Amino acid sequence: MRLITHNMLKCHVKNCKEPDKQFPLQFKDAKLEQIEAERNNEFLVRMLPRIDWPALLKTTKELGIIIPEKVPANPADDDEFLQALHTAILEMHVKEGSMVCNGCGHEYKITKGIPNMLLAEHEI
Amino acid sequence: MPKFIVHFAHFHEDFRLAELEALTLLEDVVVEYDRASYNPESPFLIVEIESALQAAKLVRRGILVRSIVEYWGSGSTYEELFAEVRRQPERWAEYKSCSFKFTVEAFGKSLSQKEKISTIESFSFLGFEGPIRMKNPSAEFFVCEEYGESHEPLPFETPRRIWFGRVVGRGSRELIDRFDVKKRKYLGNTTMDAELSLIMANQALARPGCLVYDPFVGTGSFLMTCSHFGASSMGSDIDGRQIRGTAGFRRDVDGINANLAQYQLQDLVLDTAVFDVCRNPWRDGMLFDAIVTDPPYGVRAGAKRLGRKNGTIPERSLRIVDGEESHRRADYYPPTIPYEMSDVISDLLEFAAEKLVVGGRLVYWLPTVADEYEPEDVPAHPALRLVANSEQPFGSWSRRLITMEKIAILSDTDHLLSEQGSLARDPAHKNFRDRYFTKFKRDPEDPELN
DSSP: OBHHHHTTBOOOOTTOOOHHHHSSOEEEEEEEEEOOOOOOHHHHHHHGGGSOHHHHHHHHHHHTOOOOSSOOSOGGGOHHHHHHHHIIIIIEEEEEEEEEOTTTOOEEEEETTEEBOOOOGGGO | OOEEEEEEOSSSGGGHHHHHHHHHHHHTOOEEOOGGGOOTTOSEEEEEESOHHHHHHHHTTOSSEEEEEEEEEEESSHHHHHHHHHTOGGGTGGGSSSOEEEEEEEESSOOOHHHHHHHHHTTGGGOOOSOBOSSSOSEEEEEEEEOOOOSSOOTTOOOSEEEEEEEEEEOOTHHHHHTOGGGSSOOOTTOOOHHHHHHHHHHTTOOTTOEEEETTOTTOHHHHHHHHTTOEEEEEESOHHHHHTOSSTTOSSOHHHHHHHHTTOTTTEEEEEEOOGGGOOBOTTOOEEEEEEOOOOSSSSOOEEEOOOTTOOGGGGGSEETTEEGGGSTTOOOOEEEOOHHHHHHHHHHHHHHHEEEEEEEEEEEEEEGGGOOGGGSOOBTTEEEEEEEEEEOSSEEEEEEEEEEOSOOOTTHHHHTSGGGOSSOOTTTTHHHHHHHTOOOOTTSOOOO
16 A cells, blocks of 8 residues: 555544544554655646645654655655655555554554455444 | 548447547547537548647547548549549649558448459559558558448448548557456456446546546456556455455456556556445545446345444444454454445445546446436436436446536535435436346346446
């Protein structure tokens, strides 16, 4: 699972209602792997408004990935920024581990890079 | 503007104009034509486009377009056609000495090699002196005698029309072979055929820079075709076995990932996840450029969503088994309840209205009972505009490829308006599963439904 996907997912357990705790989910025992991918600047720039930057910053810090603290004024012209963003959200994969909700504690497992976001009976 | 002949594949006739219109948006090419002149029984459509380069650009990713031909003339007889070609001798000069070839075809009849050669010779008045080259000629000319489809052999019938021009561009029909499901490392029982999956990518306007999502991803066909055209894509499914490839056909090849490696699409097919789109974990503010999907009709195994049947104890998942809460165990699978198809579709529209960018597209299959279908059965939503509705008939039932565009931001009151209360009767896809099994005569050639 890439970090772009992680940035879009929140805990959706029925009675878990505190937005600050539902998102971002916290990685636990994350096994990271970097896989090189072709960079597409147009995609990166179009996705920027859809990315929750504080959440991405928090998650990358926890995983030891470095990205700029702030989105520059003209991201489309900032090659260094785009490369850092590309590496963080599209080249870093969490292969194994889990994502834990800071609110209800639900643990979403990641196996072979595929997160299992299904809920249990008492959570729907 | 110069005239061109769009030469369609004679297949999926109800999808061809919709695809052509999607291509005009994808390629940003201005095309003018008379909608009334489109005849589903003919593979040809006359259009006007600014230049040959623009015409080639228009059709380059067309799946139902074979080629586009610069119009030089037509007629119900060769004499008529030649007379029209002779009116513009000034355009012959450019091809006087370059390499060239002629392709002679008939639609609805087969021509002998001898007939083809004599047809080519009849064009000798053009005075082309360059070498004839069958591979990569500088100019390719196209002659087609259009007879029309008939099951009776009618050898003496005269053609409806004969067409002539210079081929300036081709579609991408070779992709149908490239993505042929039989060639894929991994596939499932209900994997959509390659041609339709590719057409769906065009309807979705899948292109570089955009993000496509399939909420019923199955074995990932649409992620592959959309990403082939440069879109980034994601998918989810309630059944993780489909994604991982631990059930169904050709198991244990690493599921969708095996195909992504085969087609080198790992950079663009971003992720797949296991969840029920009815209870999805997408956060607020998450938006897609297109949603492309084949929803579960509930025919094969009965569509499922997460839920508890009446009377079951919700806390069952919390029981302690071997010192561990049961839902934490590796073999835990949450309970599911049947998911009626009309609910699947109305939930899908609601989801699209919320999660698409304005201008983004929803492309999905809607099965309907043929003799009960009315156009107003196609579910509507105030935030979505119907763009295309193309039918693939199977006799007593059909499936329709529905394309919708998000036109407005969803406001809270829209939820109430979207209820299908306005229909006086049930739509022709209601309880489709029951009717599929009880009423229809099915053909062994029909596709497997999921």
